[in-house]
Amino acid sequence: MKYDHKQIEPVWQKKWEDAGIFHAEANSSKPKYYTLIEFPYPSGQGLHVGHPRSYTALDIVARKRRMQGYNVLYPIGWDAFGLPTENFAIKNHVHPREVTAKNVARFKSQLQALGISFDWSREINTTDPKYYKWTQWIFLKLFEHGLAYKKEMAVNWCTSCKCVLANEEVVNGVCERCGSEVVRKVKSQWMLKITAYADRLISDLDLVNYPERVKAQQKNWIGRSTGAEVDFTTTTGDMLTVYTTRPDTLFGATYMVISPEHPMISKLSSVIKNMDEVRQYQEAAARKSDFERTEVAKDKTGVRLDGVEAINPVNGKQIPIFISDYVLVSYGTGAIMAVPAHDTRDWEFAKKFDLPIIEVVKGGQDVQKEAFTDCATGILVNSDDLNGLSVEDAKKKIIEKLTETGKGRAKVNFKLRDWVFSRQRYWGEPIPIVHCSCCGAVPVPENELPLELPDVESYEPTDNGESPLAKMTEWVNTKCPKCGADAKRETDTMPQWAGSSWYFLRYMDPHNDEALASPEALNYWAPVDWYNGGMEHTTLHLLYSRFWHKFLYDIKVVPTPEPYAKRTSHGMILGENGEKMSKSRGNVVNPDDIVNEYGADTMRLFEMFIGDFENAAPWNSNSIKGCRRFAERFCGLTALMIDGDNIRPELEGAFHKTIKKVGEDIENLKFNTAIAALMSLINDIYASGSVTKGELKIFTALLSPFAPHVAEQVWDECKLGDGFASVTEWPSYDENKCVDDEIQIVVQVNGKVRDKMMIPAQIDRDSAIAAAKNSDKIKALIDGKTIIKEIYVPSKLINIVAK
């Protein structure tokens, strides 16, 4: 058969779509299987060669499951709200909706050319009002349950553009666009109380099949720590509460640090003598990101509050109070007690400001030279009745004591912060809230959803930091749904995370106007059986969508506590030079060029063969030729075909082993070795000089998830079976035929390989060792020596230790 990919690929893509063989069945008695990839953001650059890595991998899984008799849901959609589209629209004076439509059309045609078995009848788009109606509905439910609230938060503010910037738009403390200074400005923002779910987001990781490294990332991000709050009083009679994970070291606290934003500072401004210096420091700190501030390597800075001191509740000692930017207002209480002897950051600060270092846990180095932070081995000293206790026991005892005296309490803290949900942008879902001067924040009634984005001429940011929507006075001015008085709409929009936090539910029932999905559809399809995505999404997106799903579970909208039963992740595809692909580096590979030159099947094979799926792999335009040759050799088999429904005896072992390996490798994401096994098998077939029709049928079925077009073509031309190769039955194997009768065993002397021999697979230990000793090579090596030990690993090796 002549292999002309340009001719055959569009033909099969059309036949599949016309026959609808990849459409998930709505009412089916078959078992279901839901495979999911992260839906793409339709960027202006078009599809990246990284996208098909994940899509092809789960396409292989989806296709195999169909062949195994499952009703498979493998959907696709567009995560189309977002900053780059909006910025492009502003720059080029086109509506973001038009930009999005154009980008989606391009992505769609690129994806369709790859022959991925998506169910296109369920395509969704987060910017479609019929979709974001339900994003808004979920927000209203969160609001109703007290999980959405407003709070003053710091945002990045460009002093020249006069607009709020995303972190990504701040480069080295200046605005990416104009290069002006960026400061932190306080604004009232919508927040979602994800912290209310912190414990469950950790504990329910036990219910799901995620890689350990992903679970570890989630746990570390949530950052549960147990410790205590301790109330210090000040010399002015005020109270300062600190959070500490080491309450056992309370006697070693030699000073206190509060964050530059701590409310206590303005409260005490009349008492603090060096207020000018303090204000200066606050301004400097406002310019830094949390990331810069907590960097341990950098020099510690701070200002001592002159005129006020704190009093240690356990020993009445007066200690100085500093402000320093290494303490964050957003974690704990925004104030810490500093124990330089047993905390590295405090130690560095104490050295710099020449503060006393008091050892309270013995067992480590000299605390004047280095902080001793190990909790497992130390014994308490210099701490009154805690003396002699272990760190663990001391923690318990001091917390008991603090609780009794009302000066503290046990406290669990999370690093996880509530989710800042407001964006001062146009291209996002409007937050469906009306602000009324007498009723406060009032939800838009459900029957008025979707609250559509107004069609406007200009979506440039306003110069006071409000969303562009604030300028649409007709849209903004409305009546309060509760009391009917004049009121104003919320003008902030939702972040891109919103639409992507629940999209997998919409696929189950994408055209439903009555609910985000029907209970029947949810009960049948939930949860997602296998979700694959990038490592770069394992903290935020995964956490946000698990949070929304848990909330929907609590209000009985969805039937399962976790959205994804299994999560896997793929490595990035890098440029040929081993660096991340980017326009500026000039190392971008366009998938269209590859499909055009080599065909979609070769592209798919290569993306799977390129390396370990879970690791990053550099693109190589040479290696792709090997995959093309493999596809051609597969076509070449048609010329070698002979009659016969069975596998010939000399190839039986090879076939059964390959069926087993390909099946297992797909389940374990080892696509590269699955393809290698198919390549080895085709080499064996060529070596035999011919292929029976039965052998070709099995080979074609095994190959079809990887290279579906060429498989379909051979299936059709050679009349290998009825219907489509894509939905034929997945081949089965016989375990007994996967083991050889005679196997090669390695003989080592003192751990070095000295001989290899063929032995029957069923041989016992003594006969195997006797056979080994009988070999001339081995005889020569052990002759005259004492045998100390003989190790026999069945069907692998024999090691003779001789002296």
Place this chain on the structure above:
RNA sequence: GCCGGUAUGUCGGAAUUGGCAGACGAGACAGACUCAAAAUCUGUUGUCCGCAAGGGCGUGUGGGUUCGAGUCCCACUACCGGCACCA
């Protein structure tokens, strides 16, 4: 900096989880076919010593455990992902 990864021939990678390091593919070299080239086919290809038989060395670095370590332990180095308004 913190959290999570990764490191094997010229290159991408493989190694049944502690048991033959380098499967499969690319590249290179040699040969066949060809007027020639491409394509295709056959062979060689970690490295050092040796005519050969054979032997030494070899999985980022340094140490350790073991009959046996790419795989386990300790200490490092380099690179990659995430760090909350990119998604």
